[in-house]
Amino acid sequence: MSWSEDVFKVLDNHEVATIATVPDAGLTGVLNLCENSETKKVVTLTTEEEGVGLMQGLWLGKQRGALLMQSSGVGNCINALSVVASTRTPCAMLITMRGQWGEFNPWQVPMGHATQPVMEAMGVYCYSVEQADQIAETFDAACGLAFNGGYATAVLIHQRALGTKVF
Amino acid sequence: MDQQVKISVDEQGRLRRRPLVADLVSKRDDALLVTGLGGATYDVAAAGDSDKNFYFWGGMGLTAMTGLGVAIAQPDRRVVVITGDGDMMMGIGSLATIASAAPSNLAILVLDNERFGETGEQIGLSAGCTDMALMAKGAGFETTATLSTEEEIGSLPGLLYKTPGPVFVVAKVAPGNDERVLPSTDGAYLTRRFRDAL
Ligand SMILES: Cc1ncc(C[n+]2csc(CCOP(=O)(O)OP(=O)(O)O)c2C)c(N)n1
Ligand SMILES: [Mg+2]
Numbered sequence: 001m002s003w004s005e006d007v008f009k010v011l012d013n014h015e016v017a018t019i020a021t022v023p024d025a026g027l028t029g030v031l032n033l034c035e036n037s038e039t040k041k042v043v044t045l046t047t048e049e050e051g052v053g054l055m056q057g058l059w060l061g062k063q064r065g066a067l068l069m070q071s072s073g074v075g076n077c078i079n080a081l082s083v084v085a086s087t088r089t090p091c092a093m094l095i096t097m098r099g100q101w102g103e104f105n106p107w108q109v110p111m112g113h114a115t116q117p118v119m120e121a122m123g124v125y126c127y128s129v130e131q132a133d134q135i136a137e138t139f140d141a142a143c144g145l146a147f148n149g150g151y152a153t154a155v156l157i158h159q160r161a162l163g164t165k166v167f
Numbered sequence: 168m169d170q171q172v173k174i175s176v177d178e179q180g181r182l183r184r185r186p187l188v189a190d191l192v193s194k195r196d197d198a199l200l201v202t203g204l205g206g207a208t209y210d211v212a213a214a215g216d217s218d219k220n221f222y223f224w225g226g227m228g229l230t231a232m233t234g235l236g237v238a239i240a241q242p243d244r245r246v247v248v249i250t251g252d253g254d255m256m257m258g259i260g261s262l263a264t265i266a267s268a269a270p271s272n273l274a275i276l277v278l279d280n281e282r283f284g285e286t287g288e289q290i291g292l293s294a295g296c297t298d299m300a301l302m303a304k305g306a307g308f309e310t311t312a313t314l315s316t317e318e319e320i321g322s323l324p325g326l327l328y329k330t331p332g333p334v335f336v337v338a339k340v341a342p343g344n345d346e347r348v349l350p351s352t353d354g355a356y357l358t359r360r361f362r363d364a365l
Pocket of ligand 2: 251252253278279280281282283284291
């Protein structure tokens with residue numbers, strides 16, 4: 001998956017040293033590259049909101065991190081996002097969407113439907129991407145805004161770009 | 168080796184948190200402190216403000232994870248999380264995350280008054296059958312302890328500042344709210360000065 005390699009390069013260019021995640025199928029490529037890299041540590045989370053707390057701590061310690069998760073995990077992060085908003089701490093997020101176009105599992109739809117509104121309500125700048133070849137460049141811009149401006153930013157990778165999960 | 172800790176106990180022999188924290192903070196050297204919302208933030212602020220303190224005023228349940236982040240980013244410095252039982256219980260799953268990440272420079276101290284002190288002293292879950300140190304052990308912490316007596320508390324400075332981490336300690340403390348000593352609530356300021364102090 002070439003977009004995974006491009007996203008990995010973006011993480012490198014922004015000097016992201018720690019990746020926090022509850023995995024999703026669409027993130028496997030990037031996560032494997034990070035696991036196998038000597039410049040990155042992957043922290044597997046119990047629940048996604050921990051990742052926001054981790055971003056706060058990494059930034060306090062002068063390191064850069066990024067949070068990679070599925071859209072369902074965004075719901076777990078809501079109150080946690082108030083921390084990085086209150087401290088102007090960068091929080092760069094890469095989110096694989098579920099519950100959109102062609103979703104097989106209706107249980108994914110409510111949170112998928114709410115992902116972007118919920119994030120925006122918490123002050124996160126969101127960028128939705130429908131084409132695989134635009135994921136890395138959009139994430140590059142999102143990281144730039146996060147690290148240079150002290151914002152929470154998210155790239156939402158649409159199911160059109162990922163292909164839908166079939167059972 | 169156990170260090171002398173200036174002890175103060177209430178009429179039932181329970182440890183008073185304010186002097187305990189003051190004593191621990193006085194032994195910090197250049198340790199970085201991250202404090203949980205409510206009593207822990209006030210206790211550490213009461214011991215004297217420092218730009219090497221990061222105080223939570225919200226984000227209940229996240230204090231330990233933020234401590235992990237600082238510990239990963241600053242591997243050569245000791246990082247100590249001081250928080251309440253309510254905050255730790257809300258993020259109890261993060262003990263598995265932290266144990267797996269295995270930061271050798273991180274210690275967590277829970278000031279366990281068995282109450283939600285901040286919101287009116289309602290009884291918390293650690294007052295009952297729940298043993299947080301045992302949960303930490305199950306999560307994979309090699310060093311865990313529950314300290315509740317004058318005798319036991321002597322090991323606390325060593326555990327927090329010297330023992331290879333991750334370390335998890337519950338200090339059972341007396342209920343009752345001390346005077347609220349309020350540090351700055353400006354999160355952006357607290358963050359910037361902490362970074363600048365490194
Ligand atoms: C998500 C969330 N739920 C509830 C509260 C209200 N609240 C603030 S502090 C607190 C209790 C904190 O208890 P503990 O961590 O034990 O601190 P202490 O007893 O030392 O004050 C609660 C429930 C909150 N701030 N956030
Ligand atoms: Mg309490």
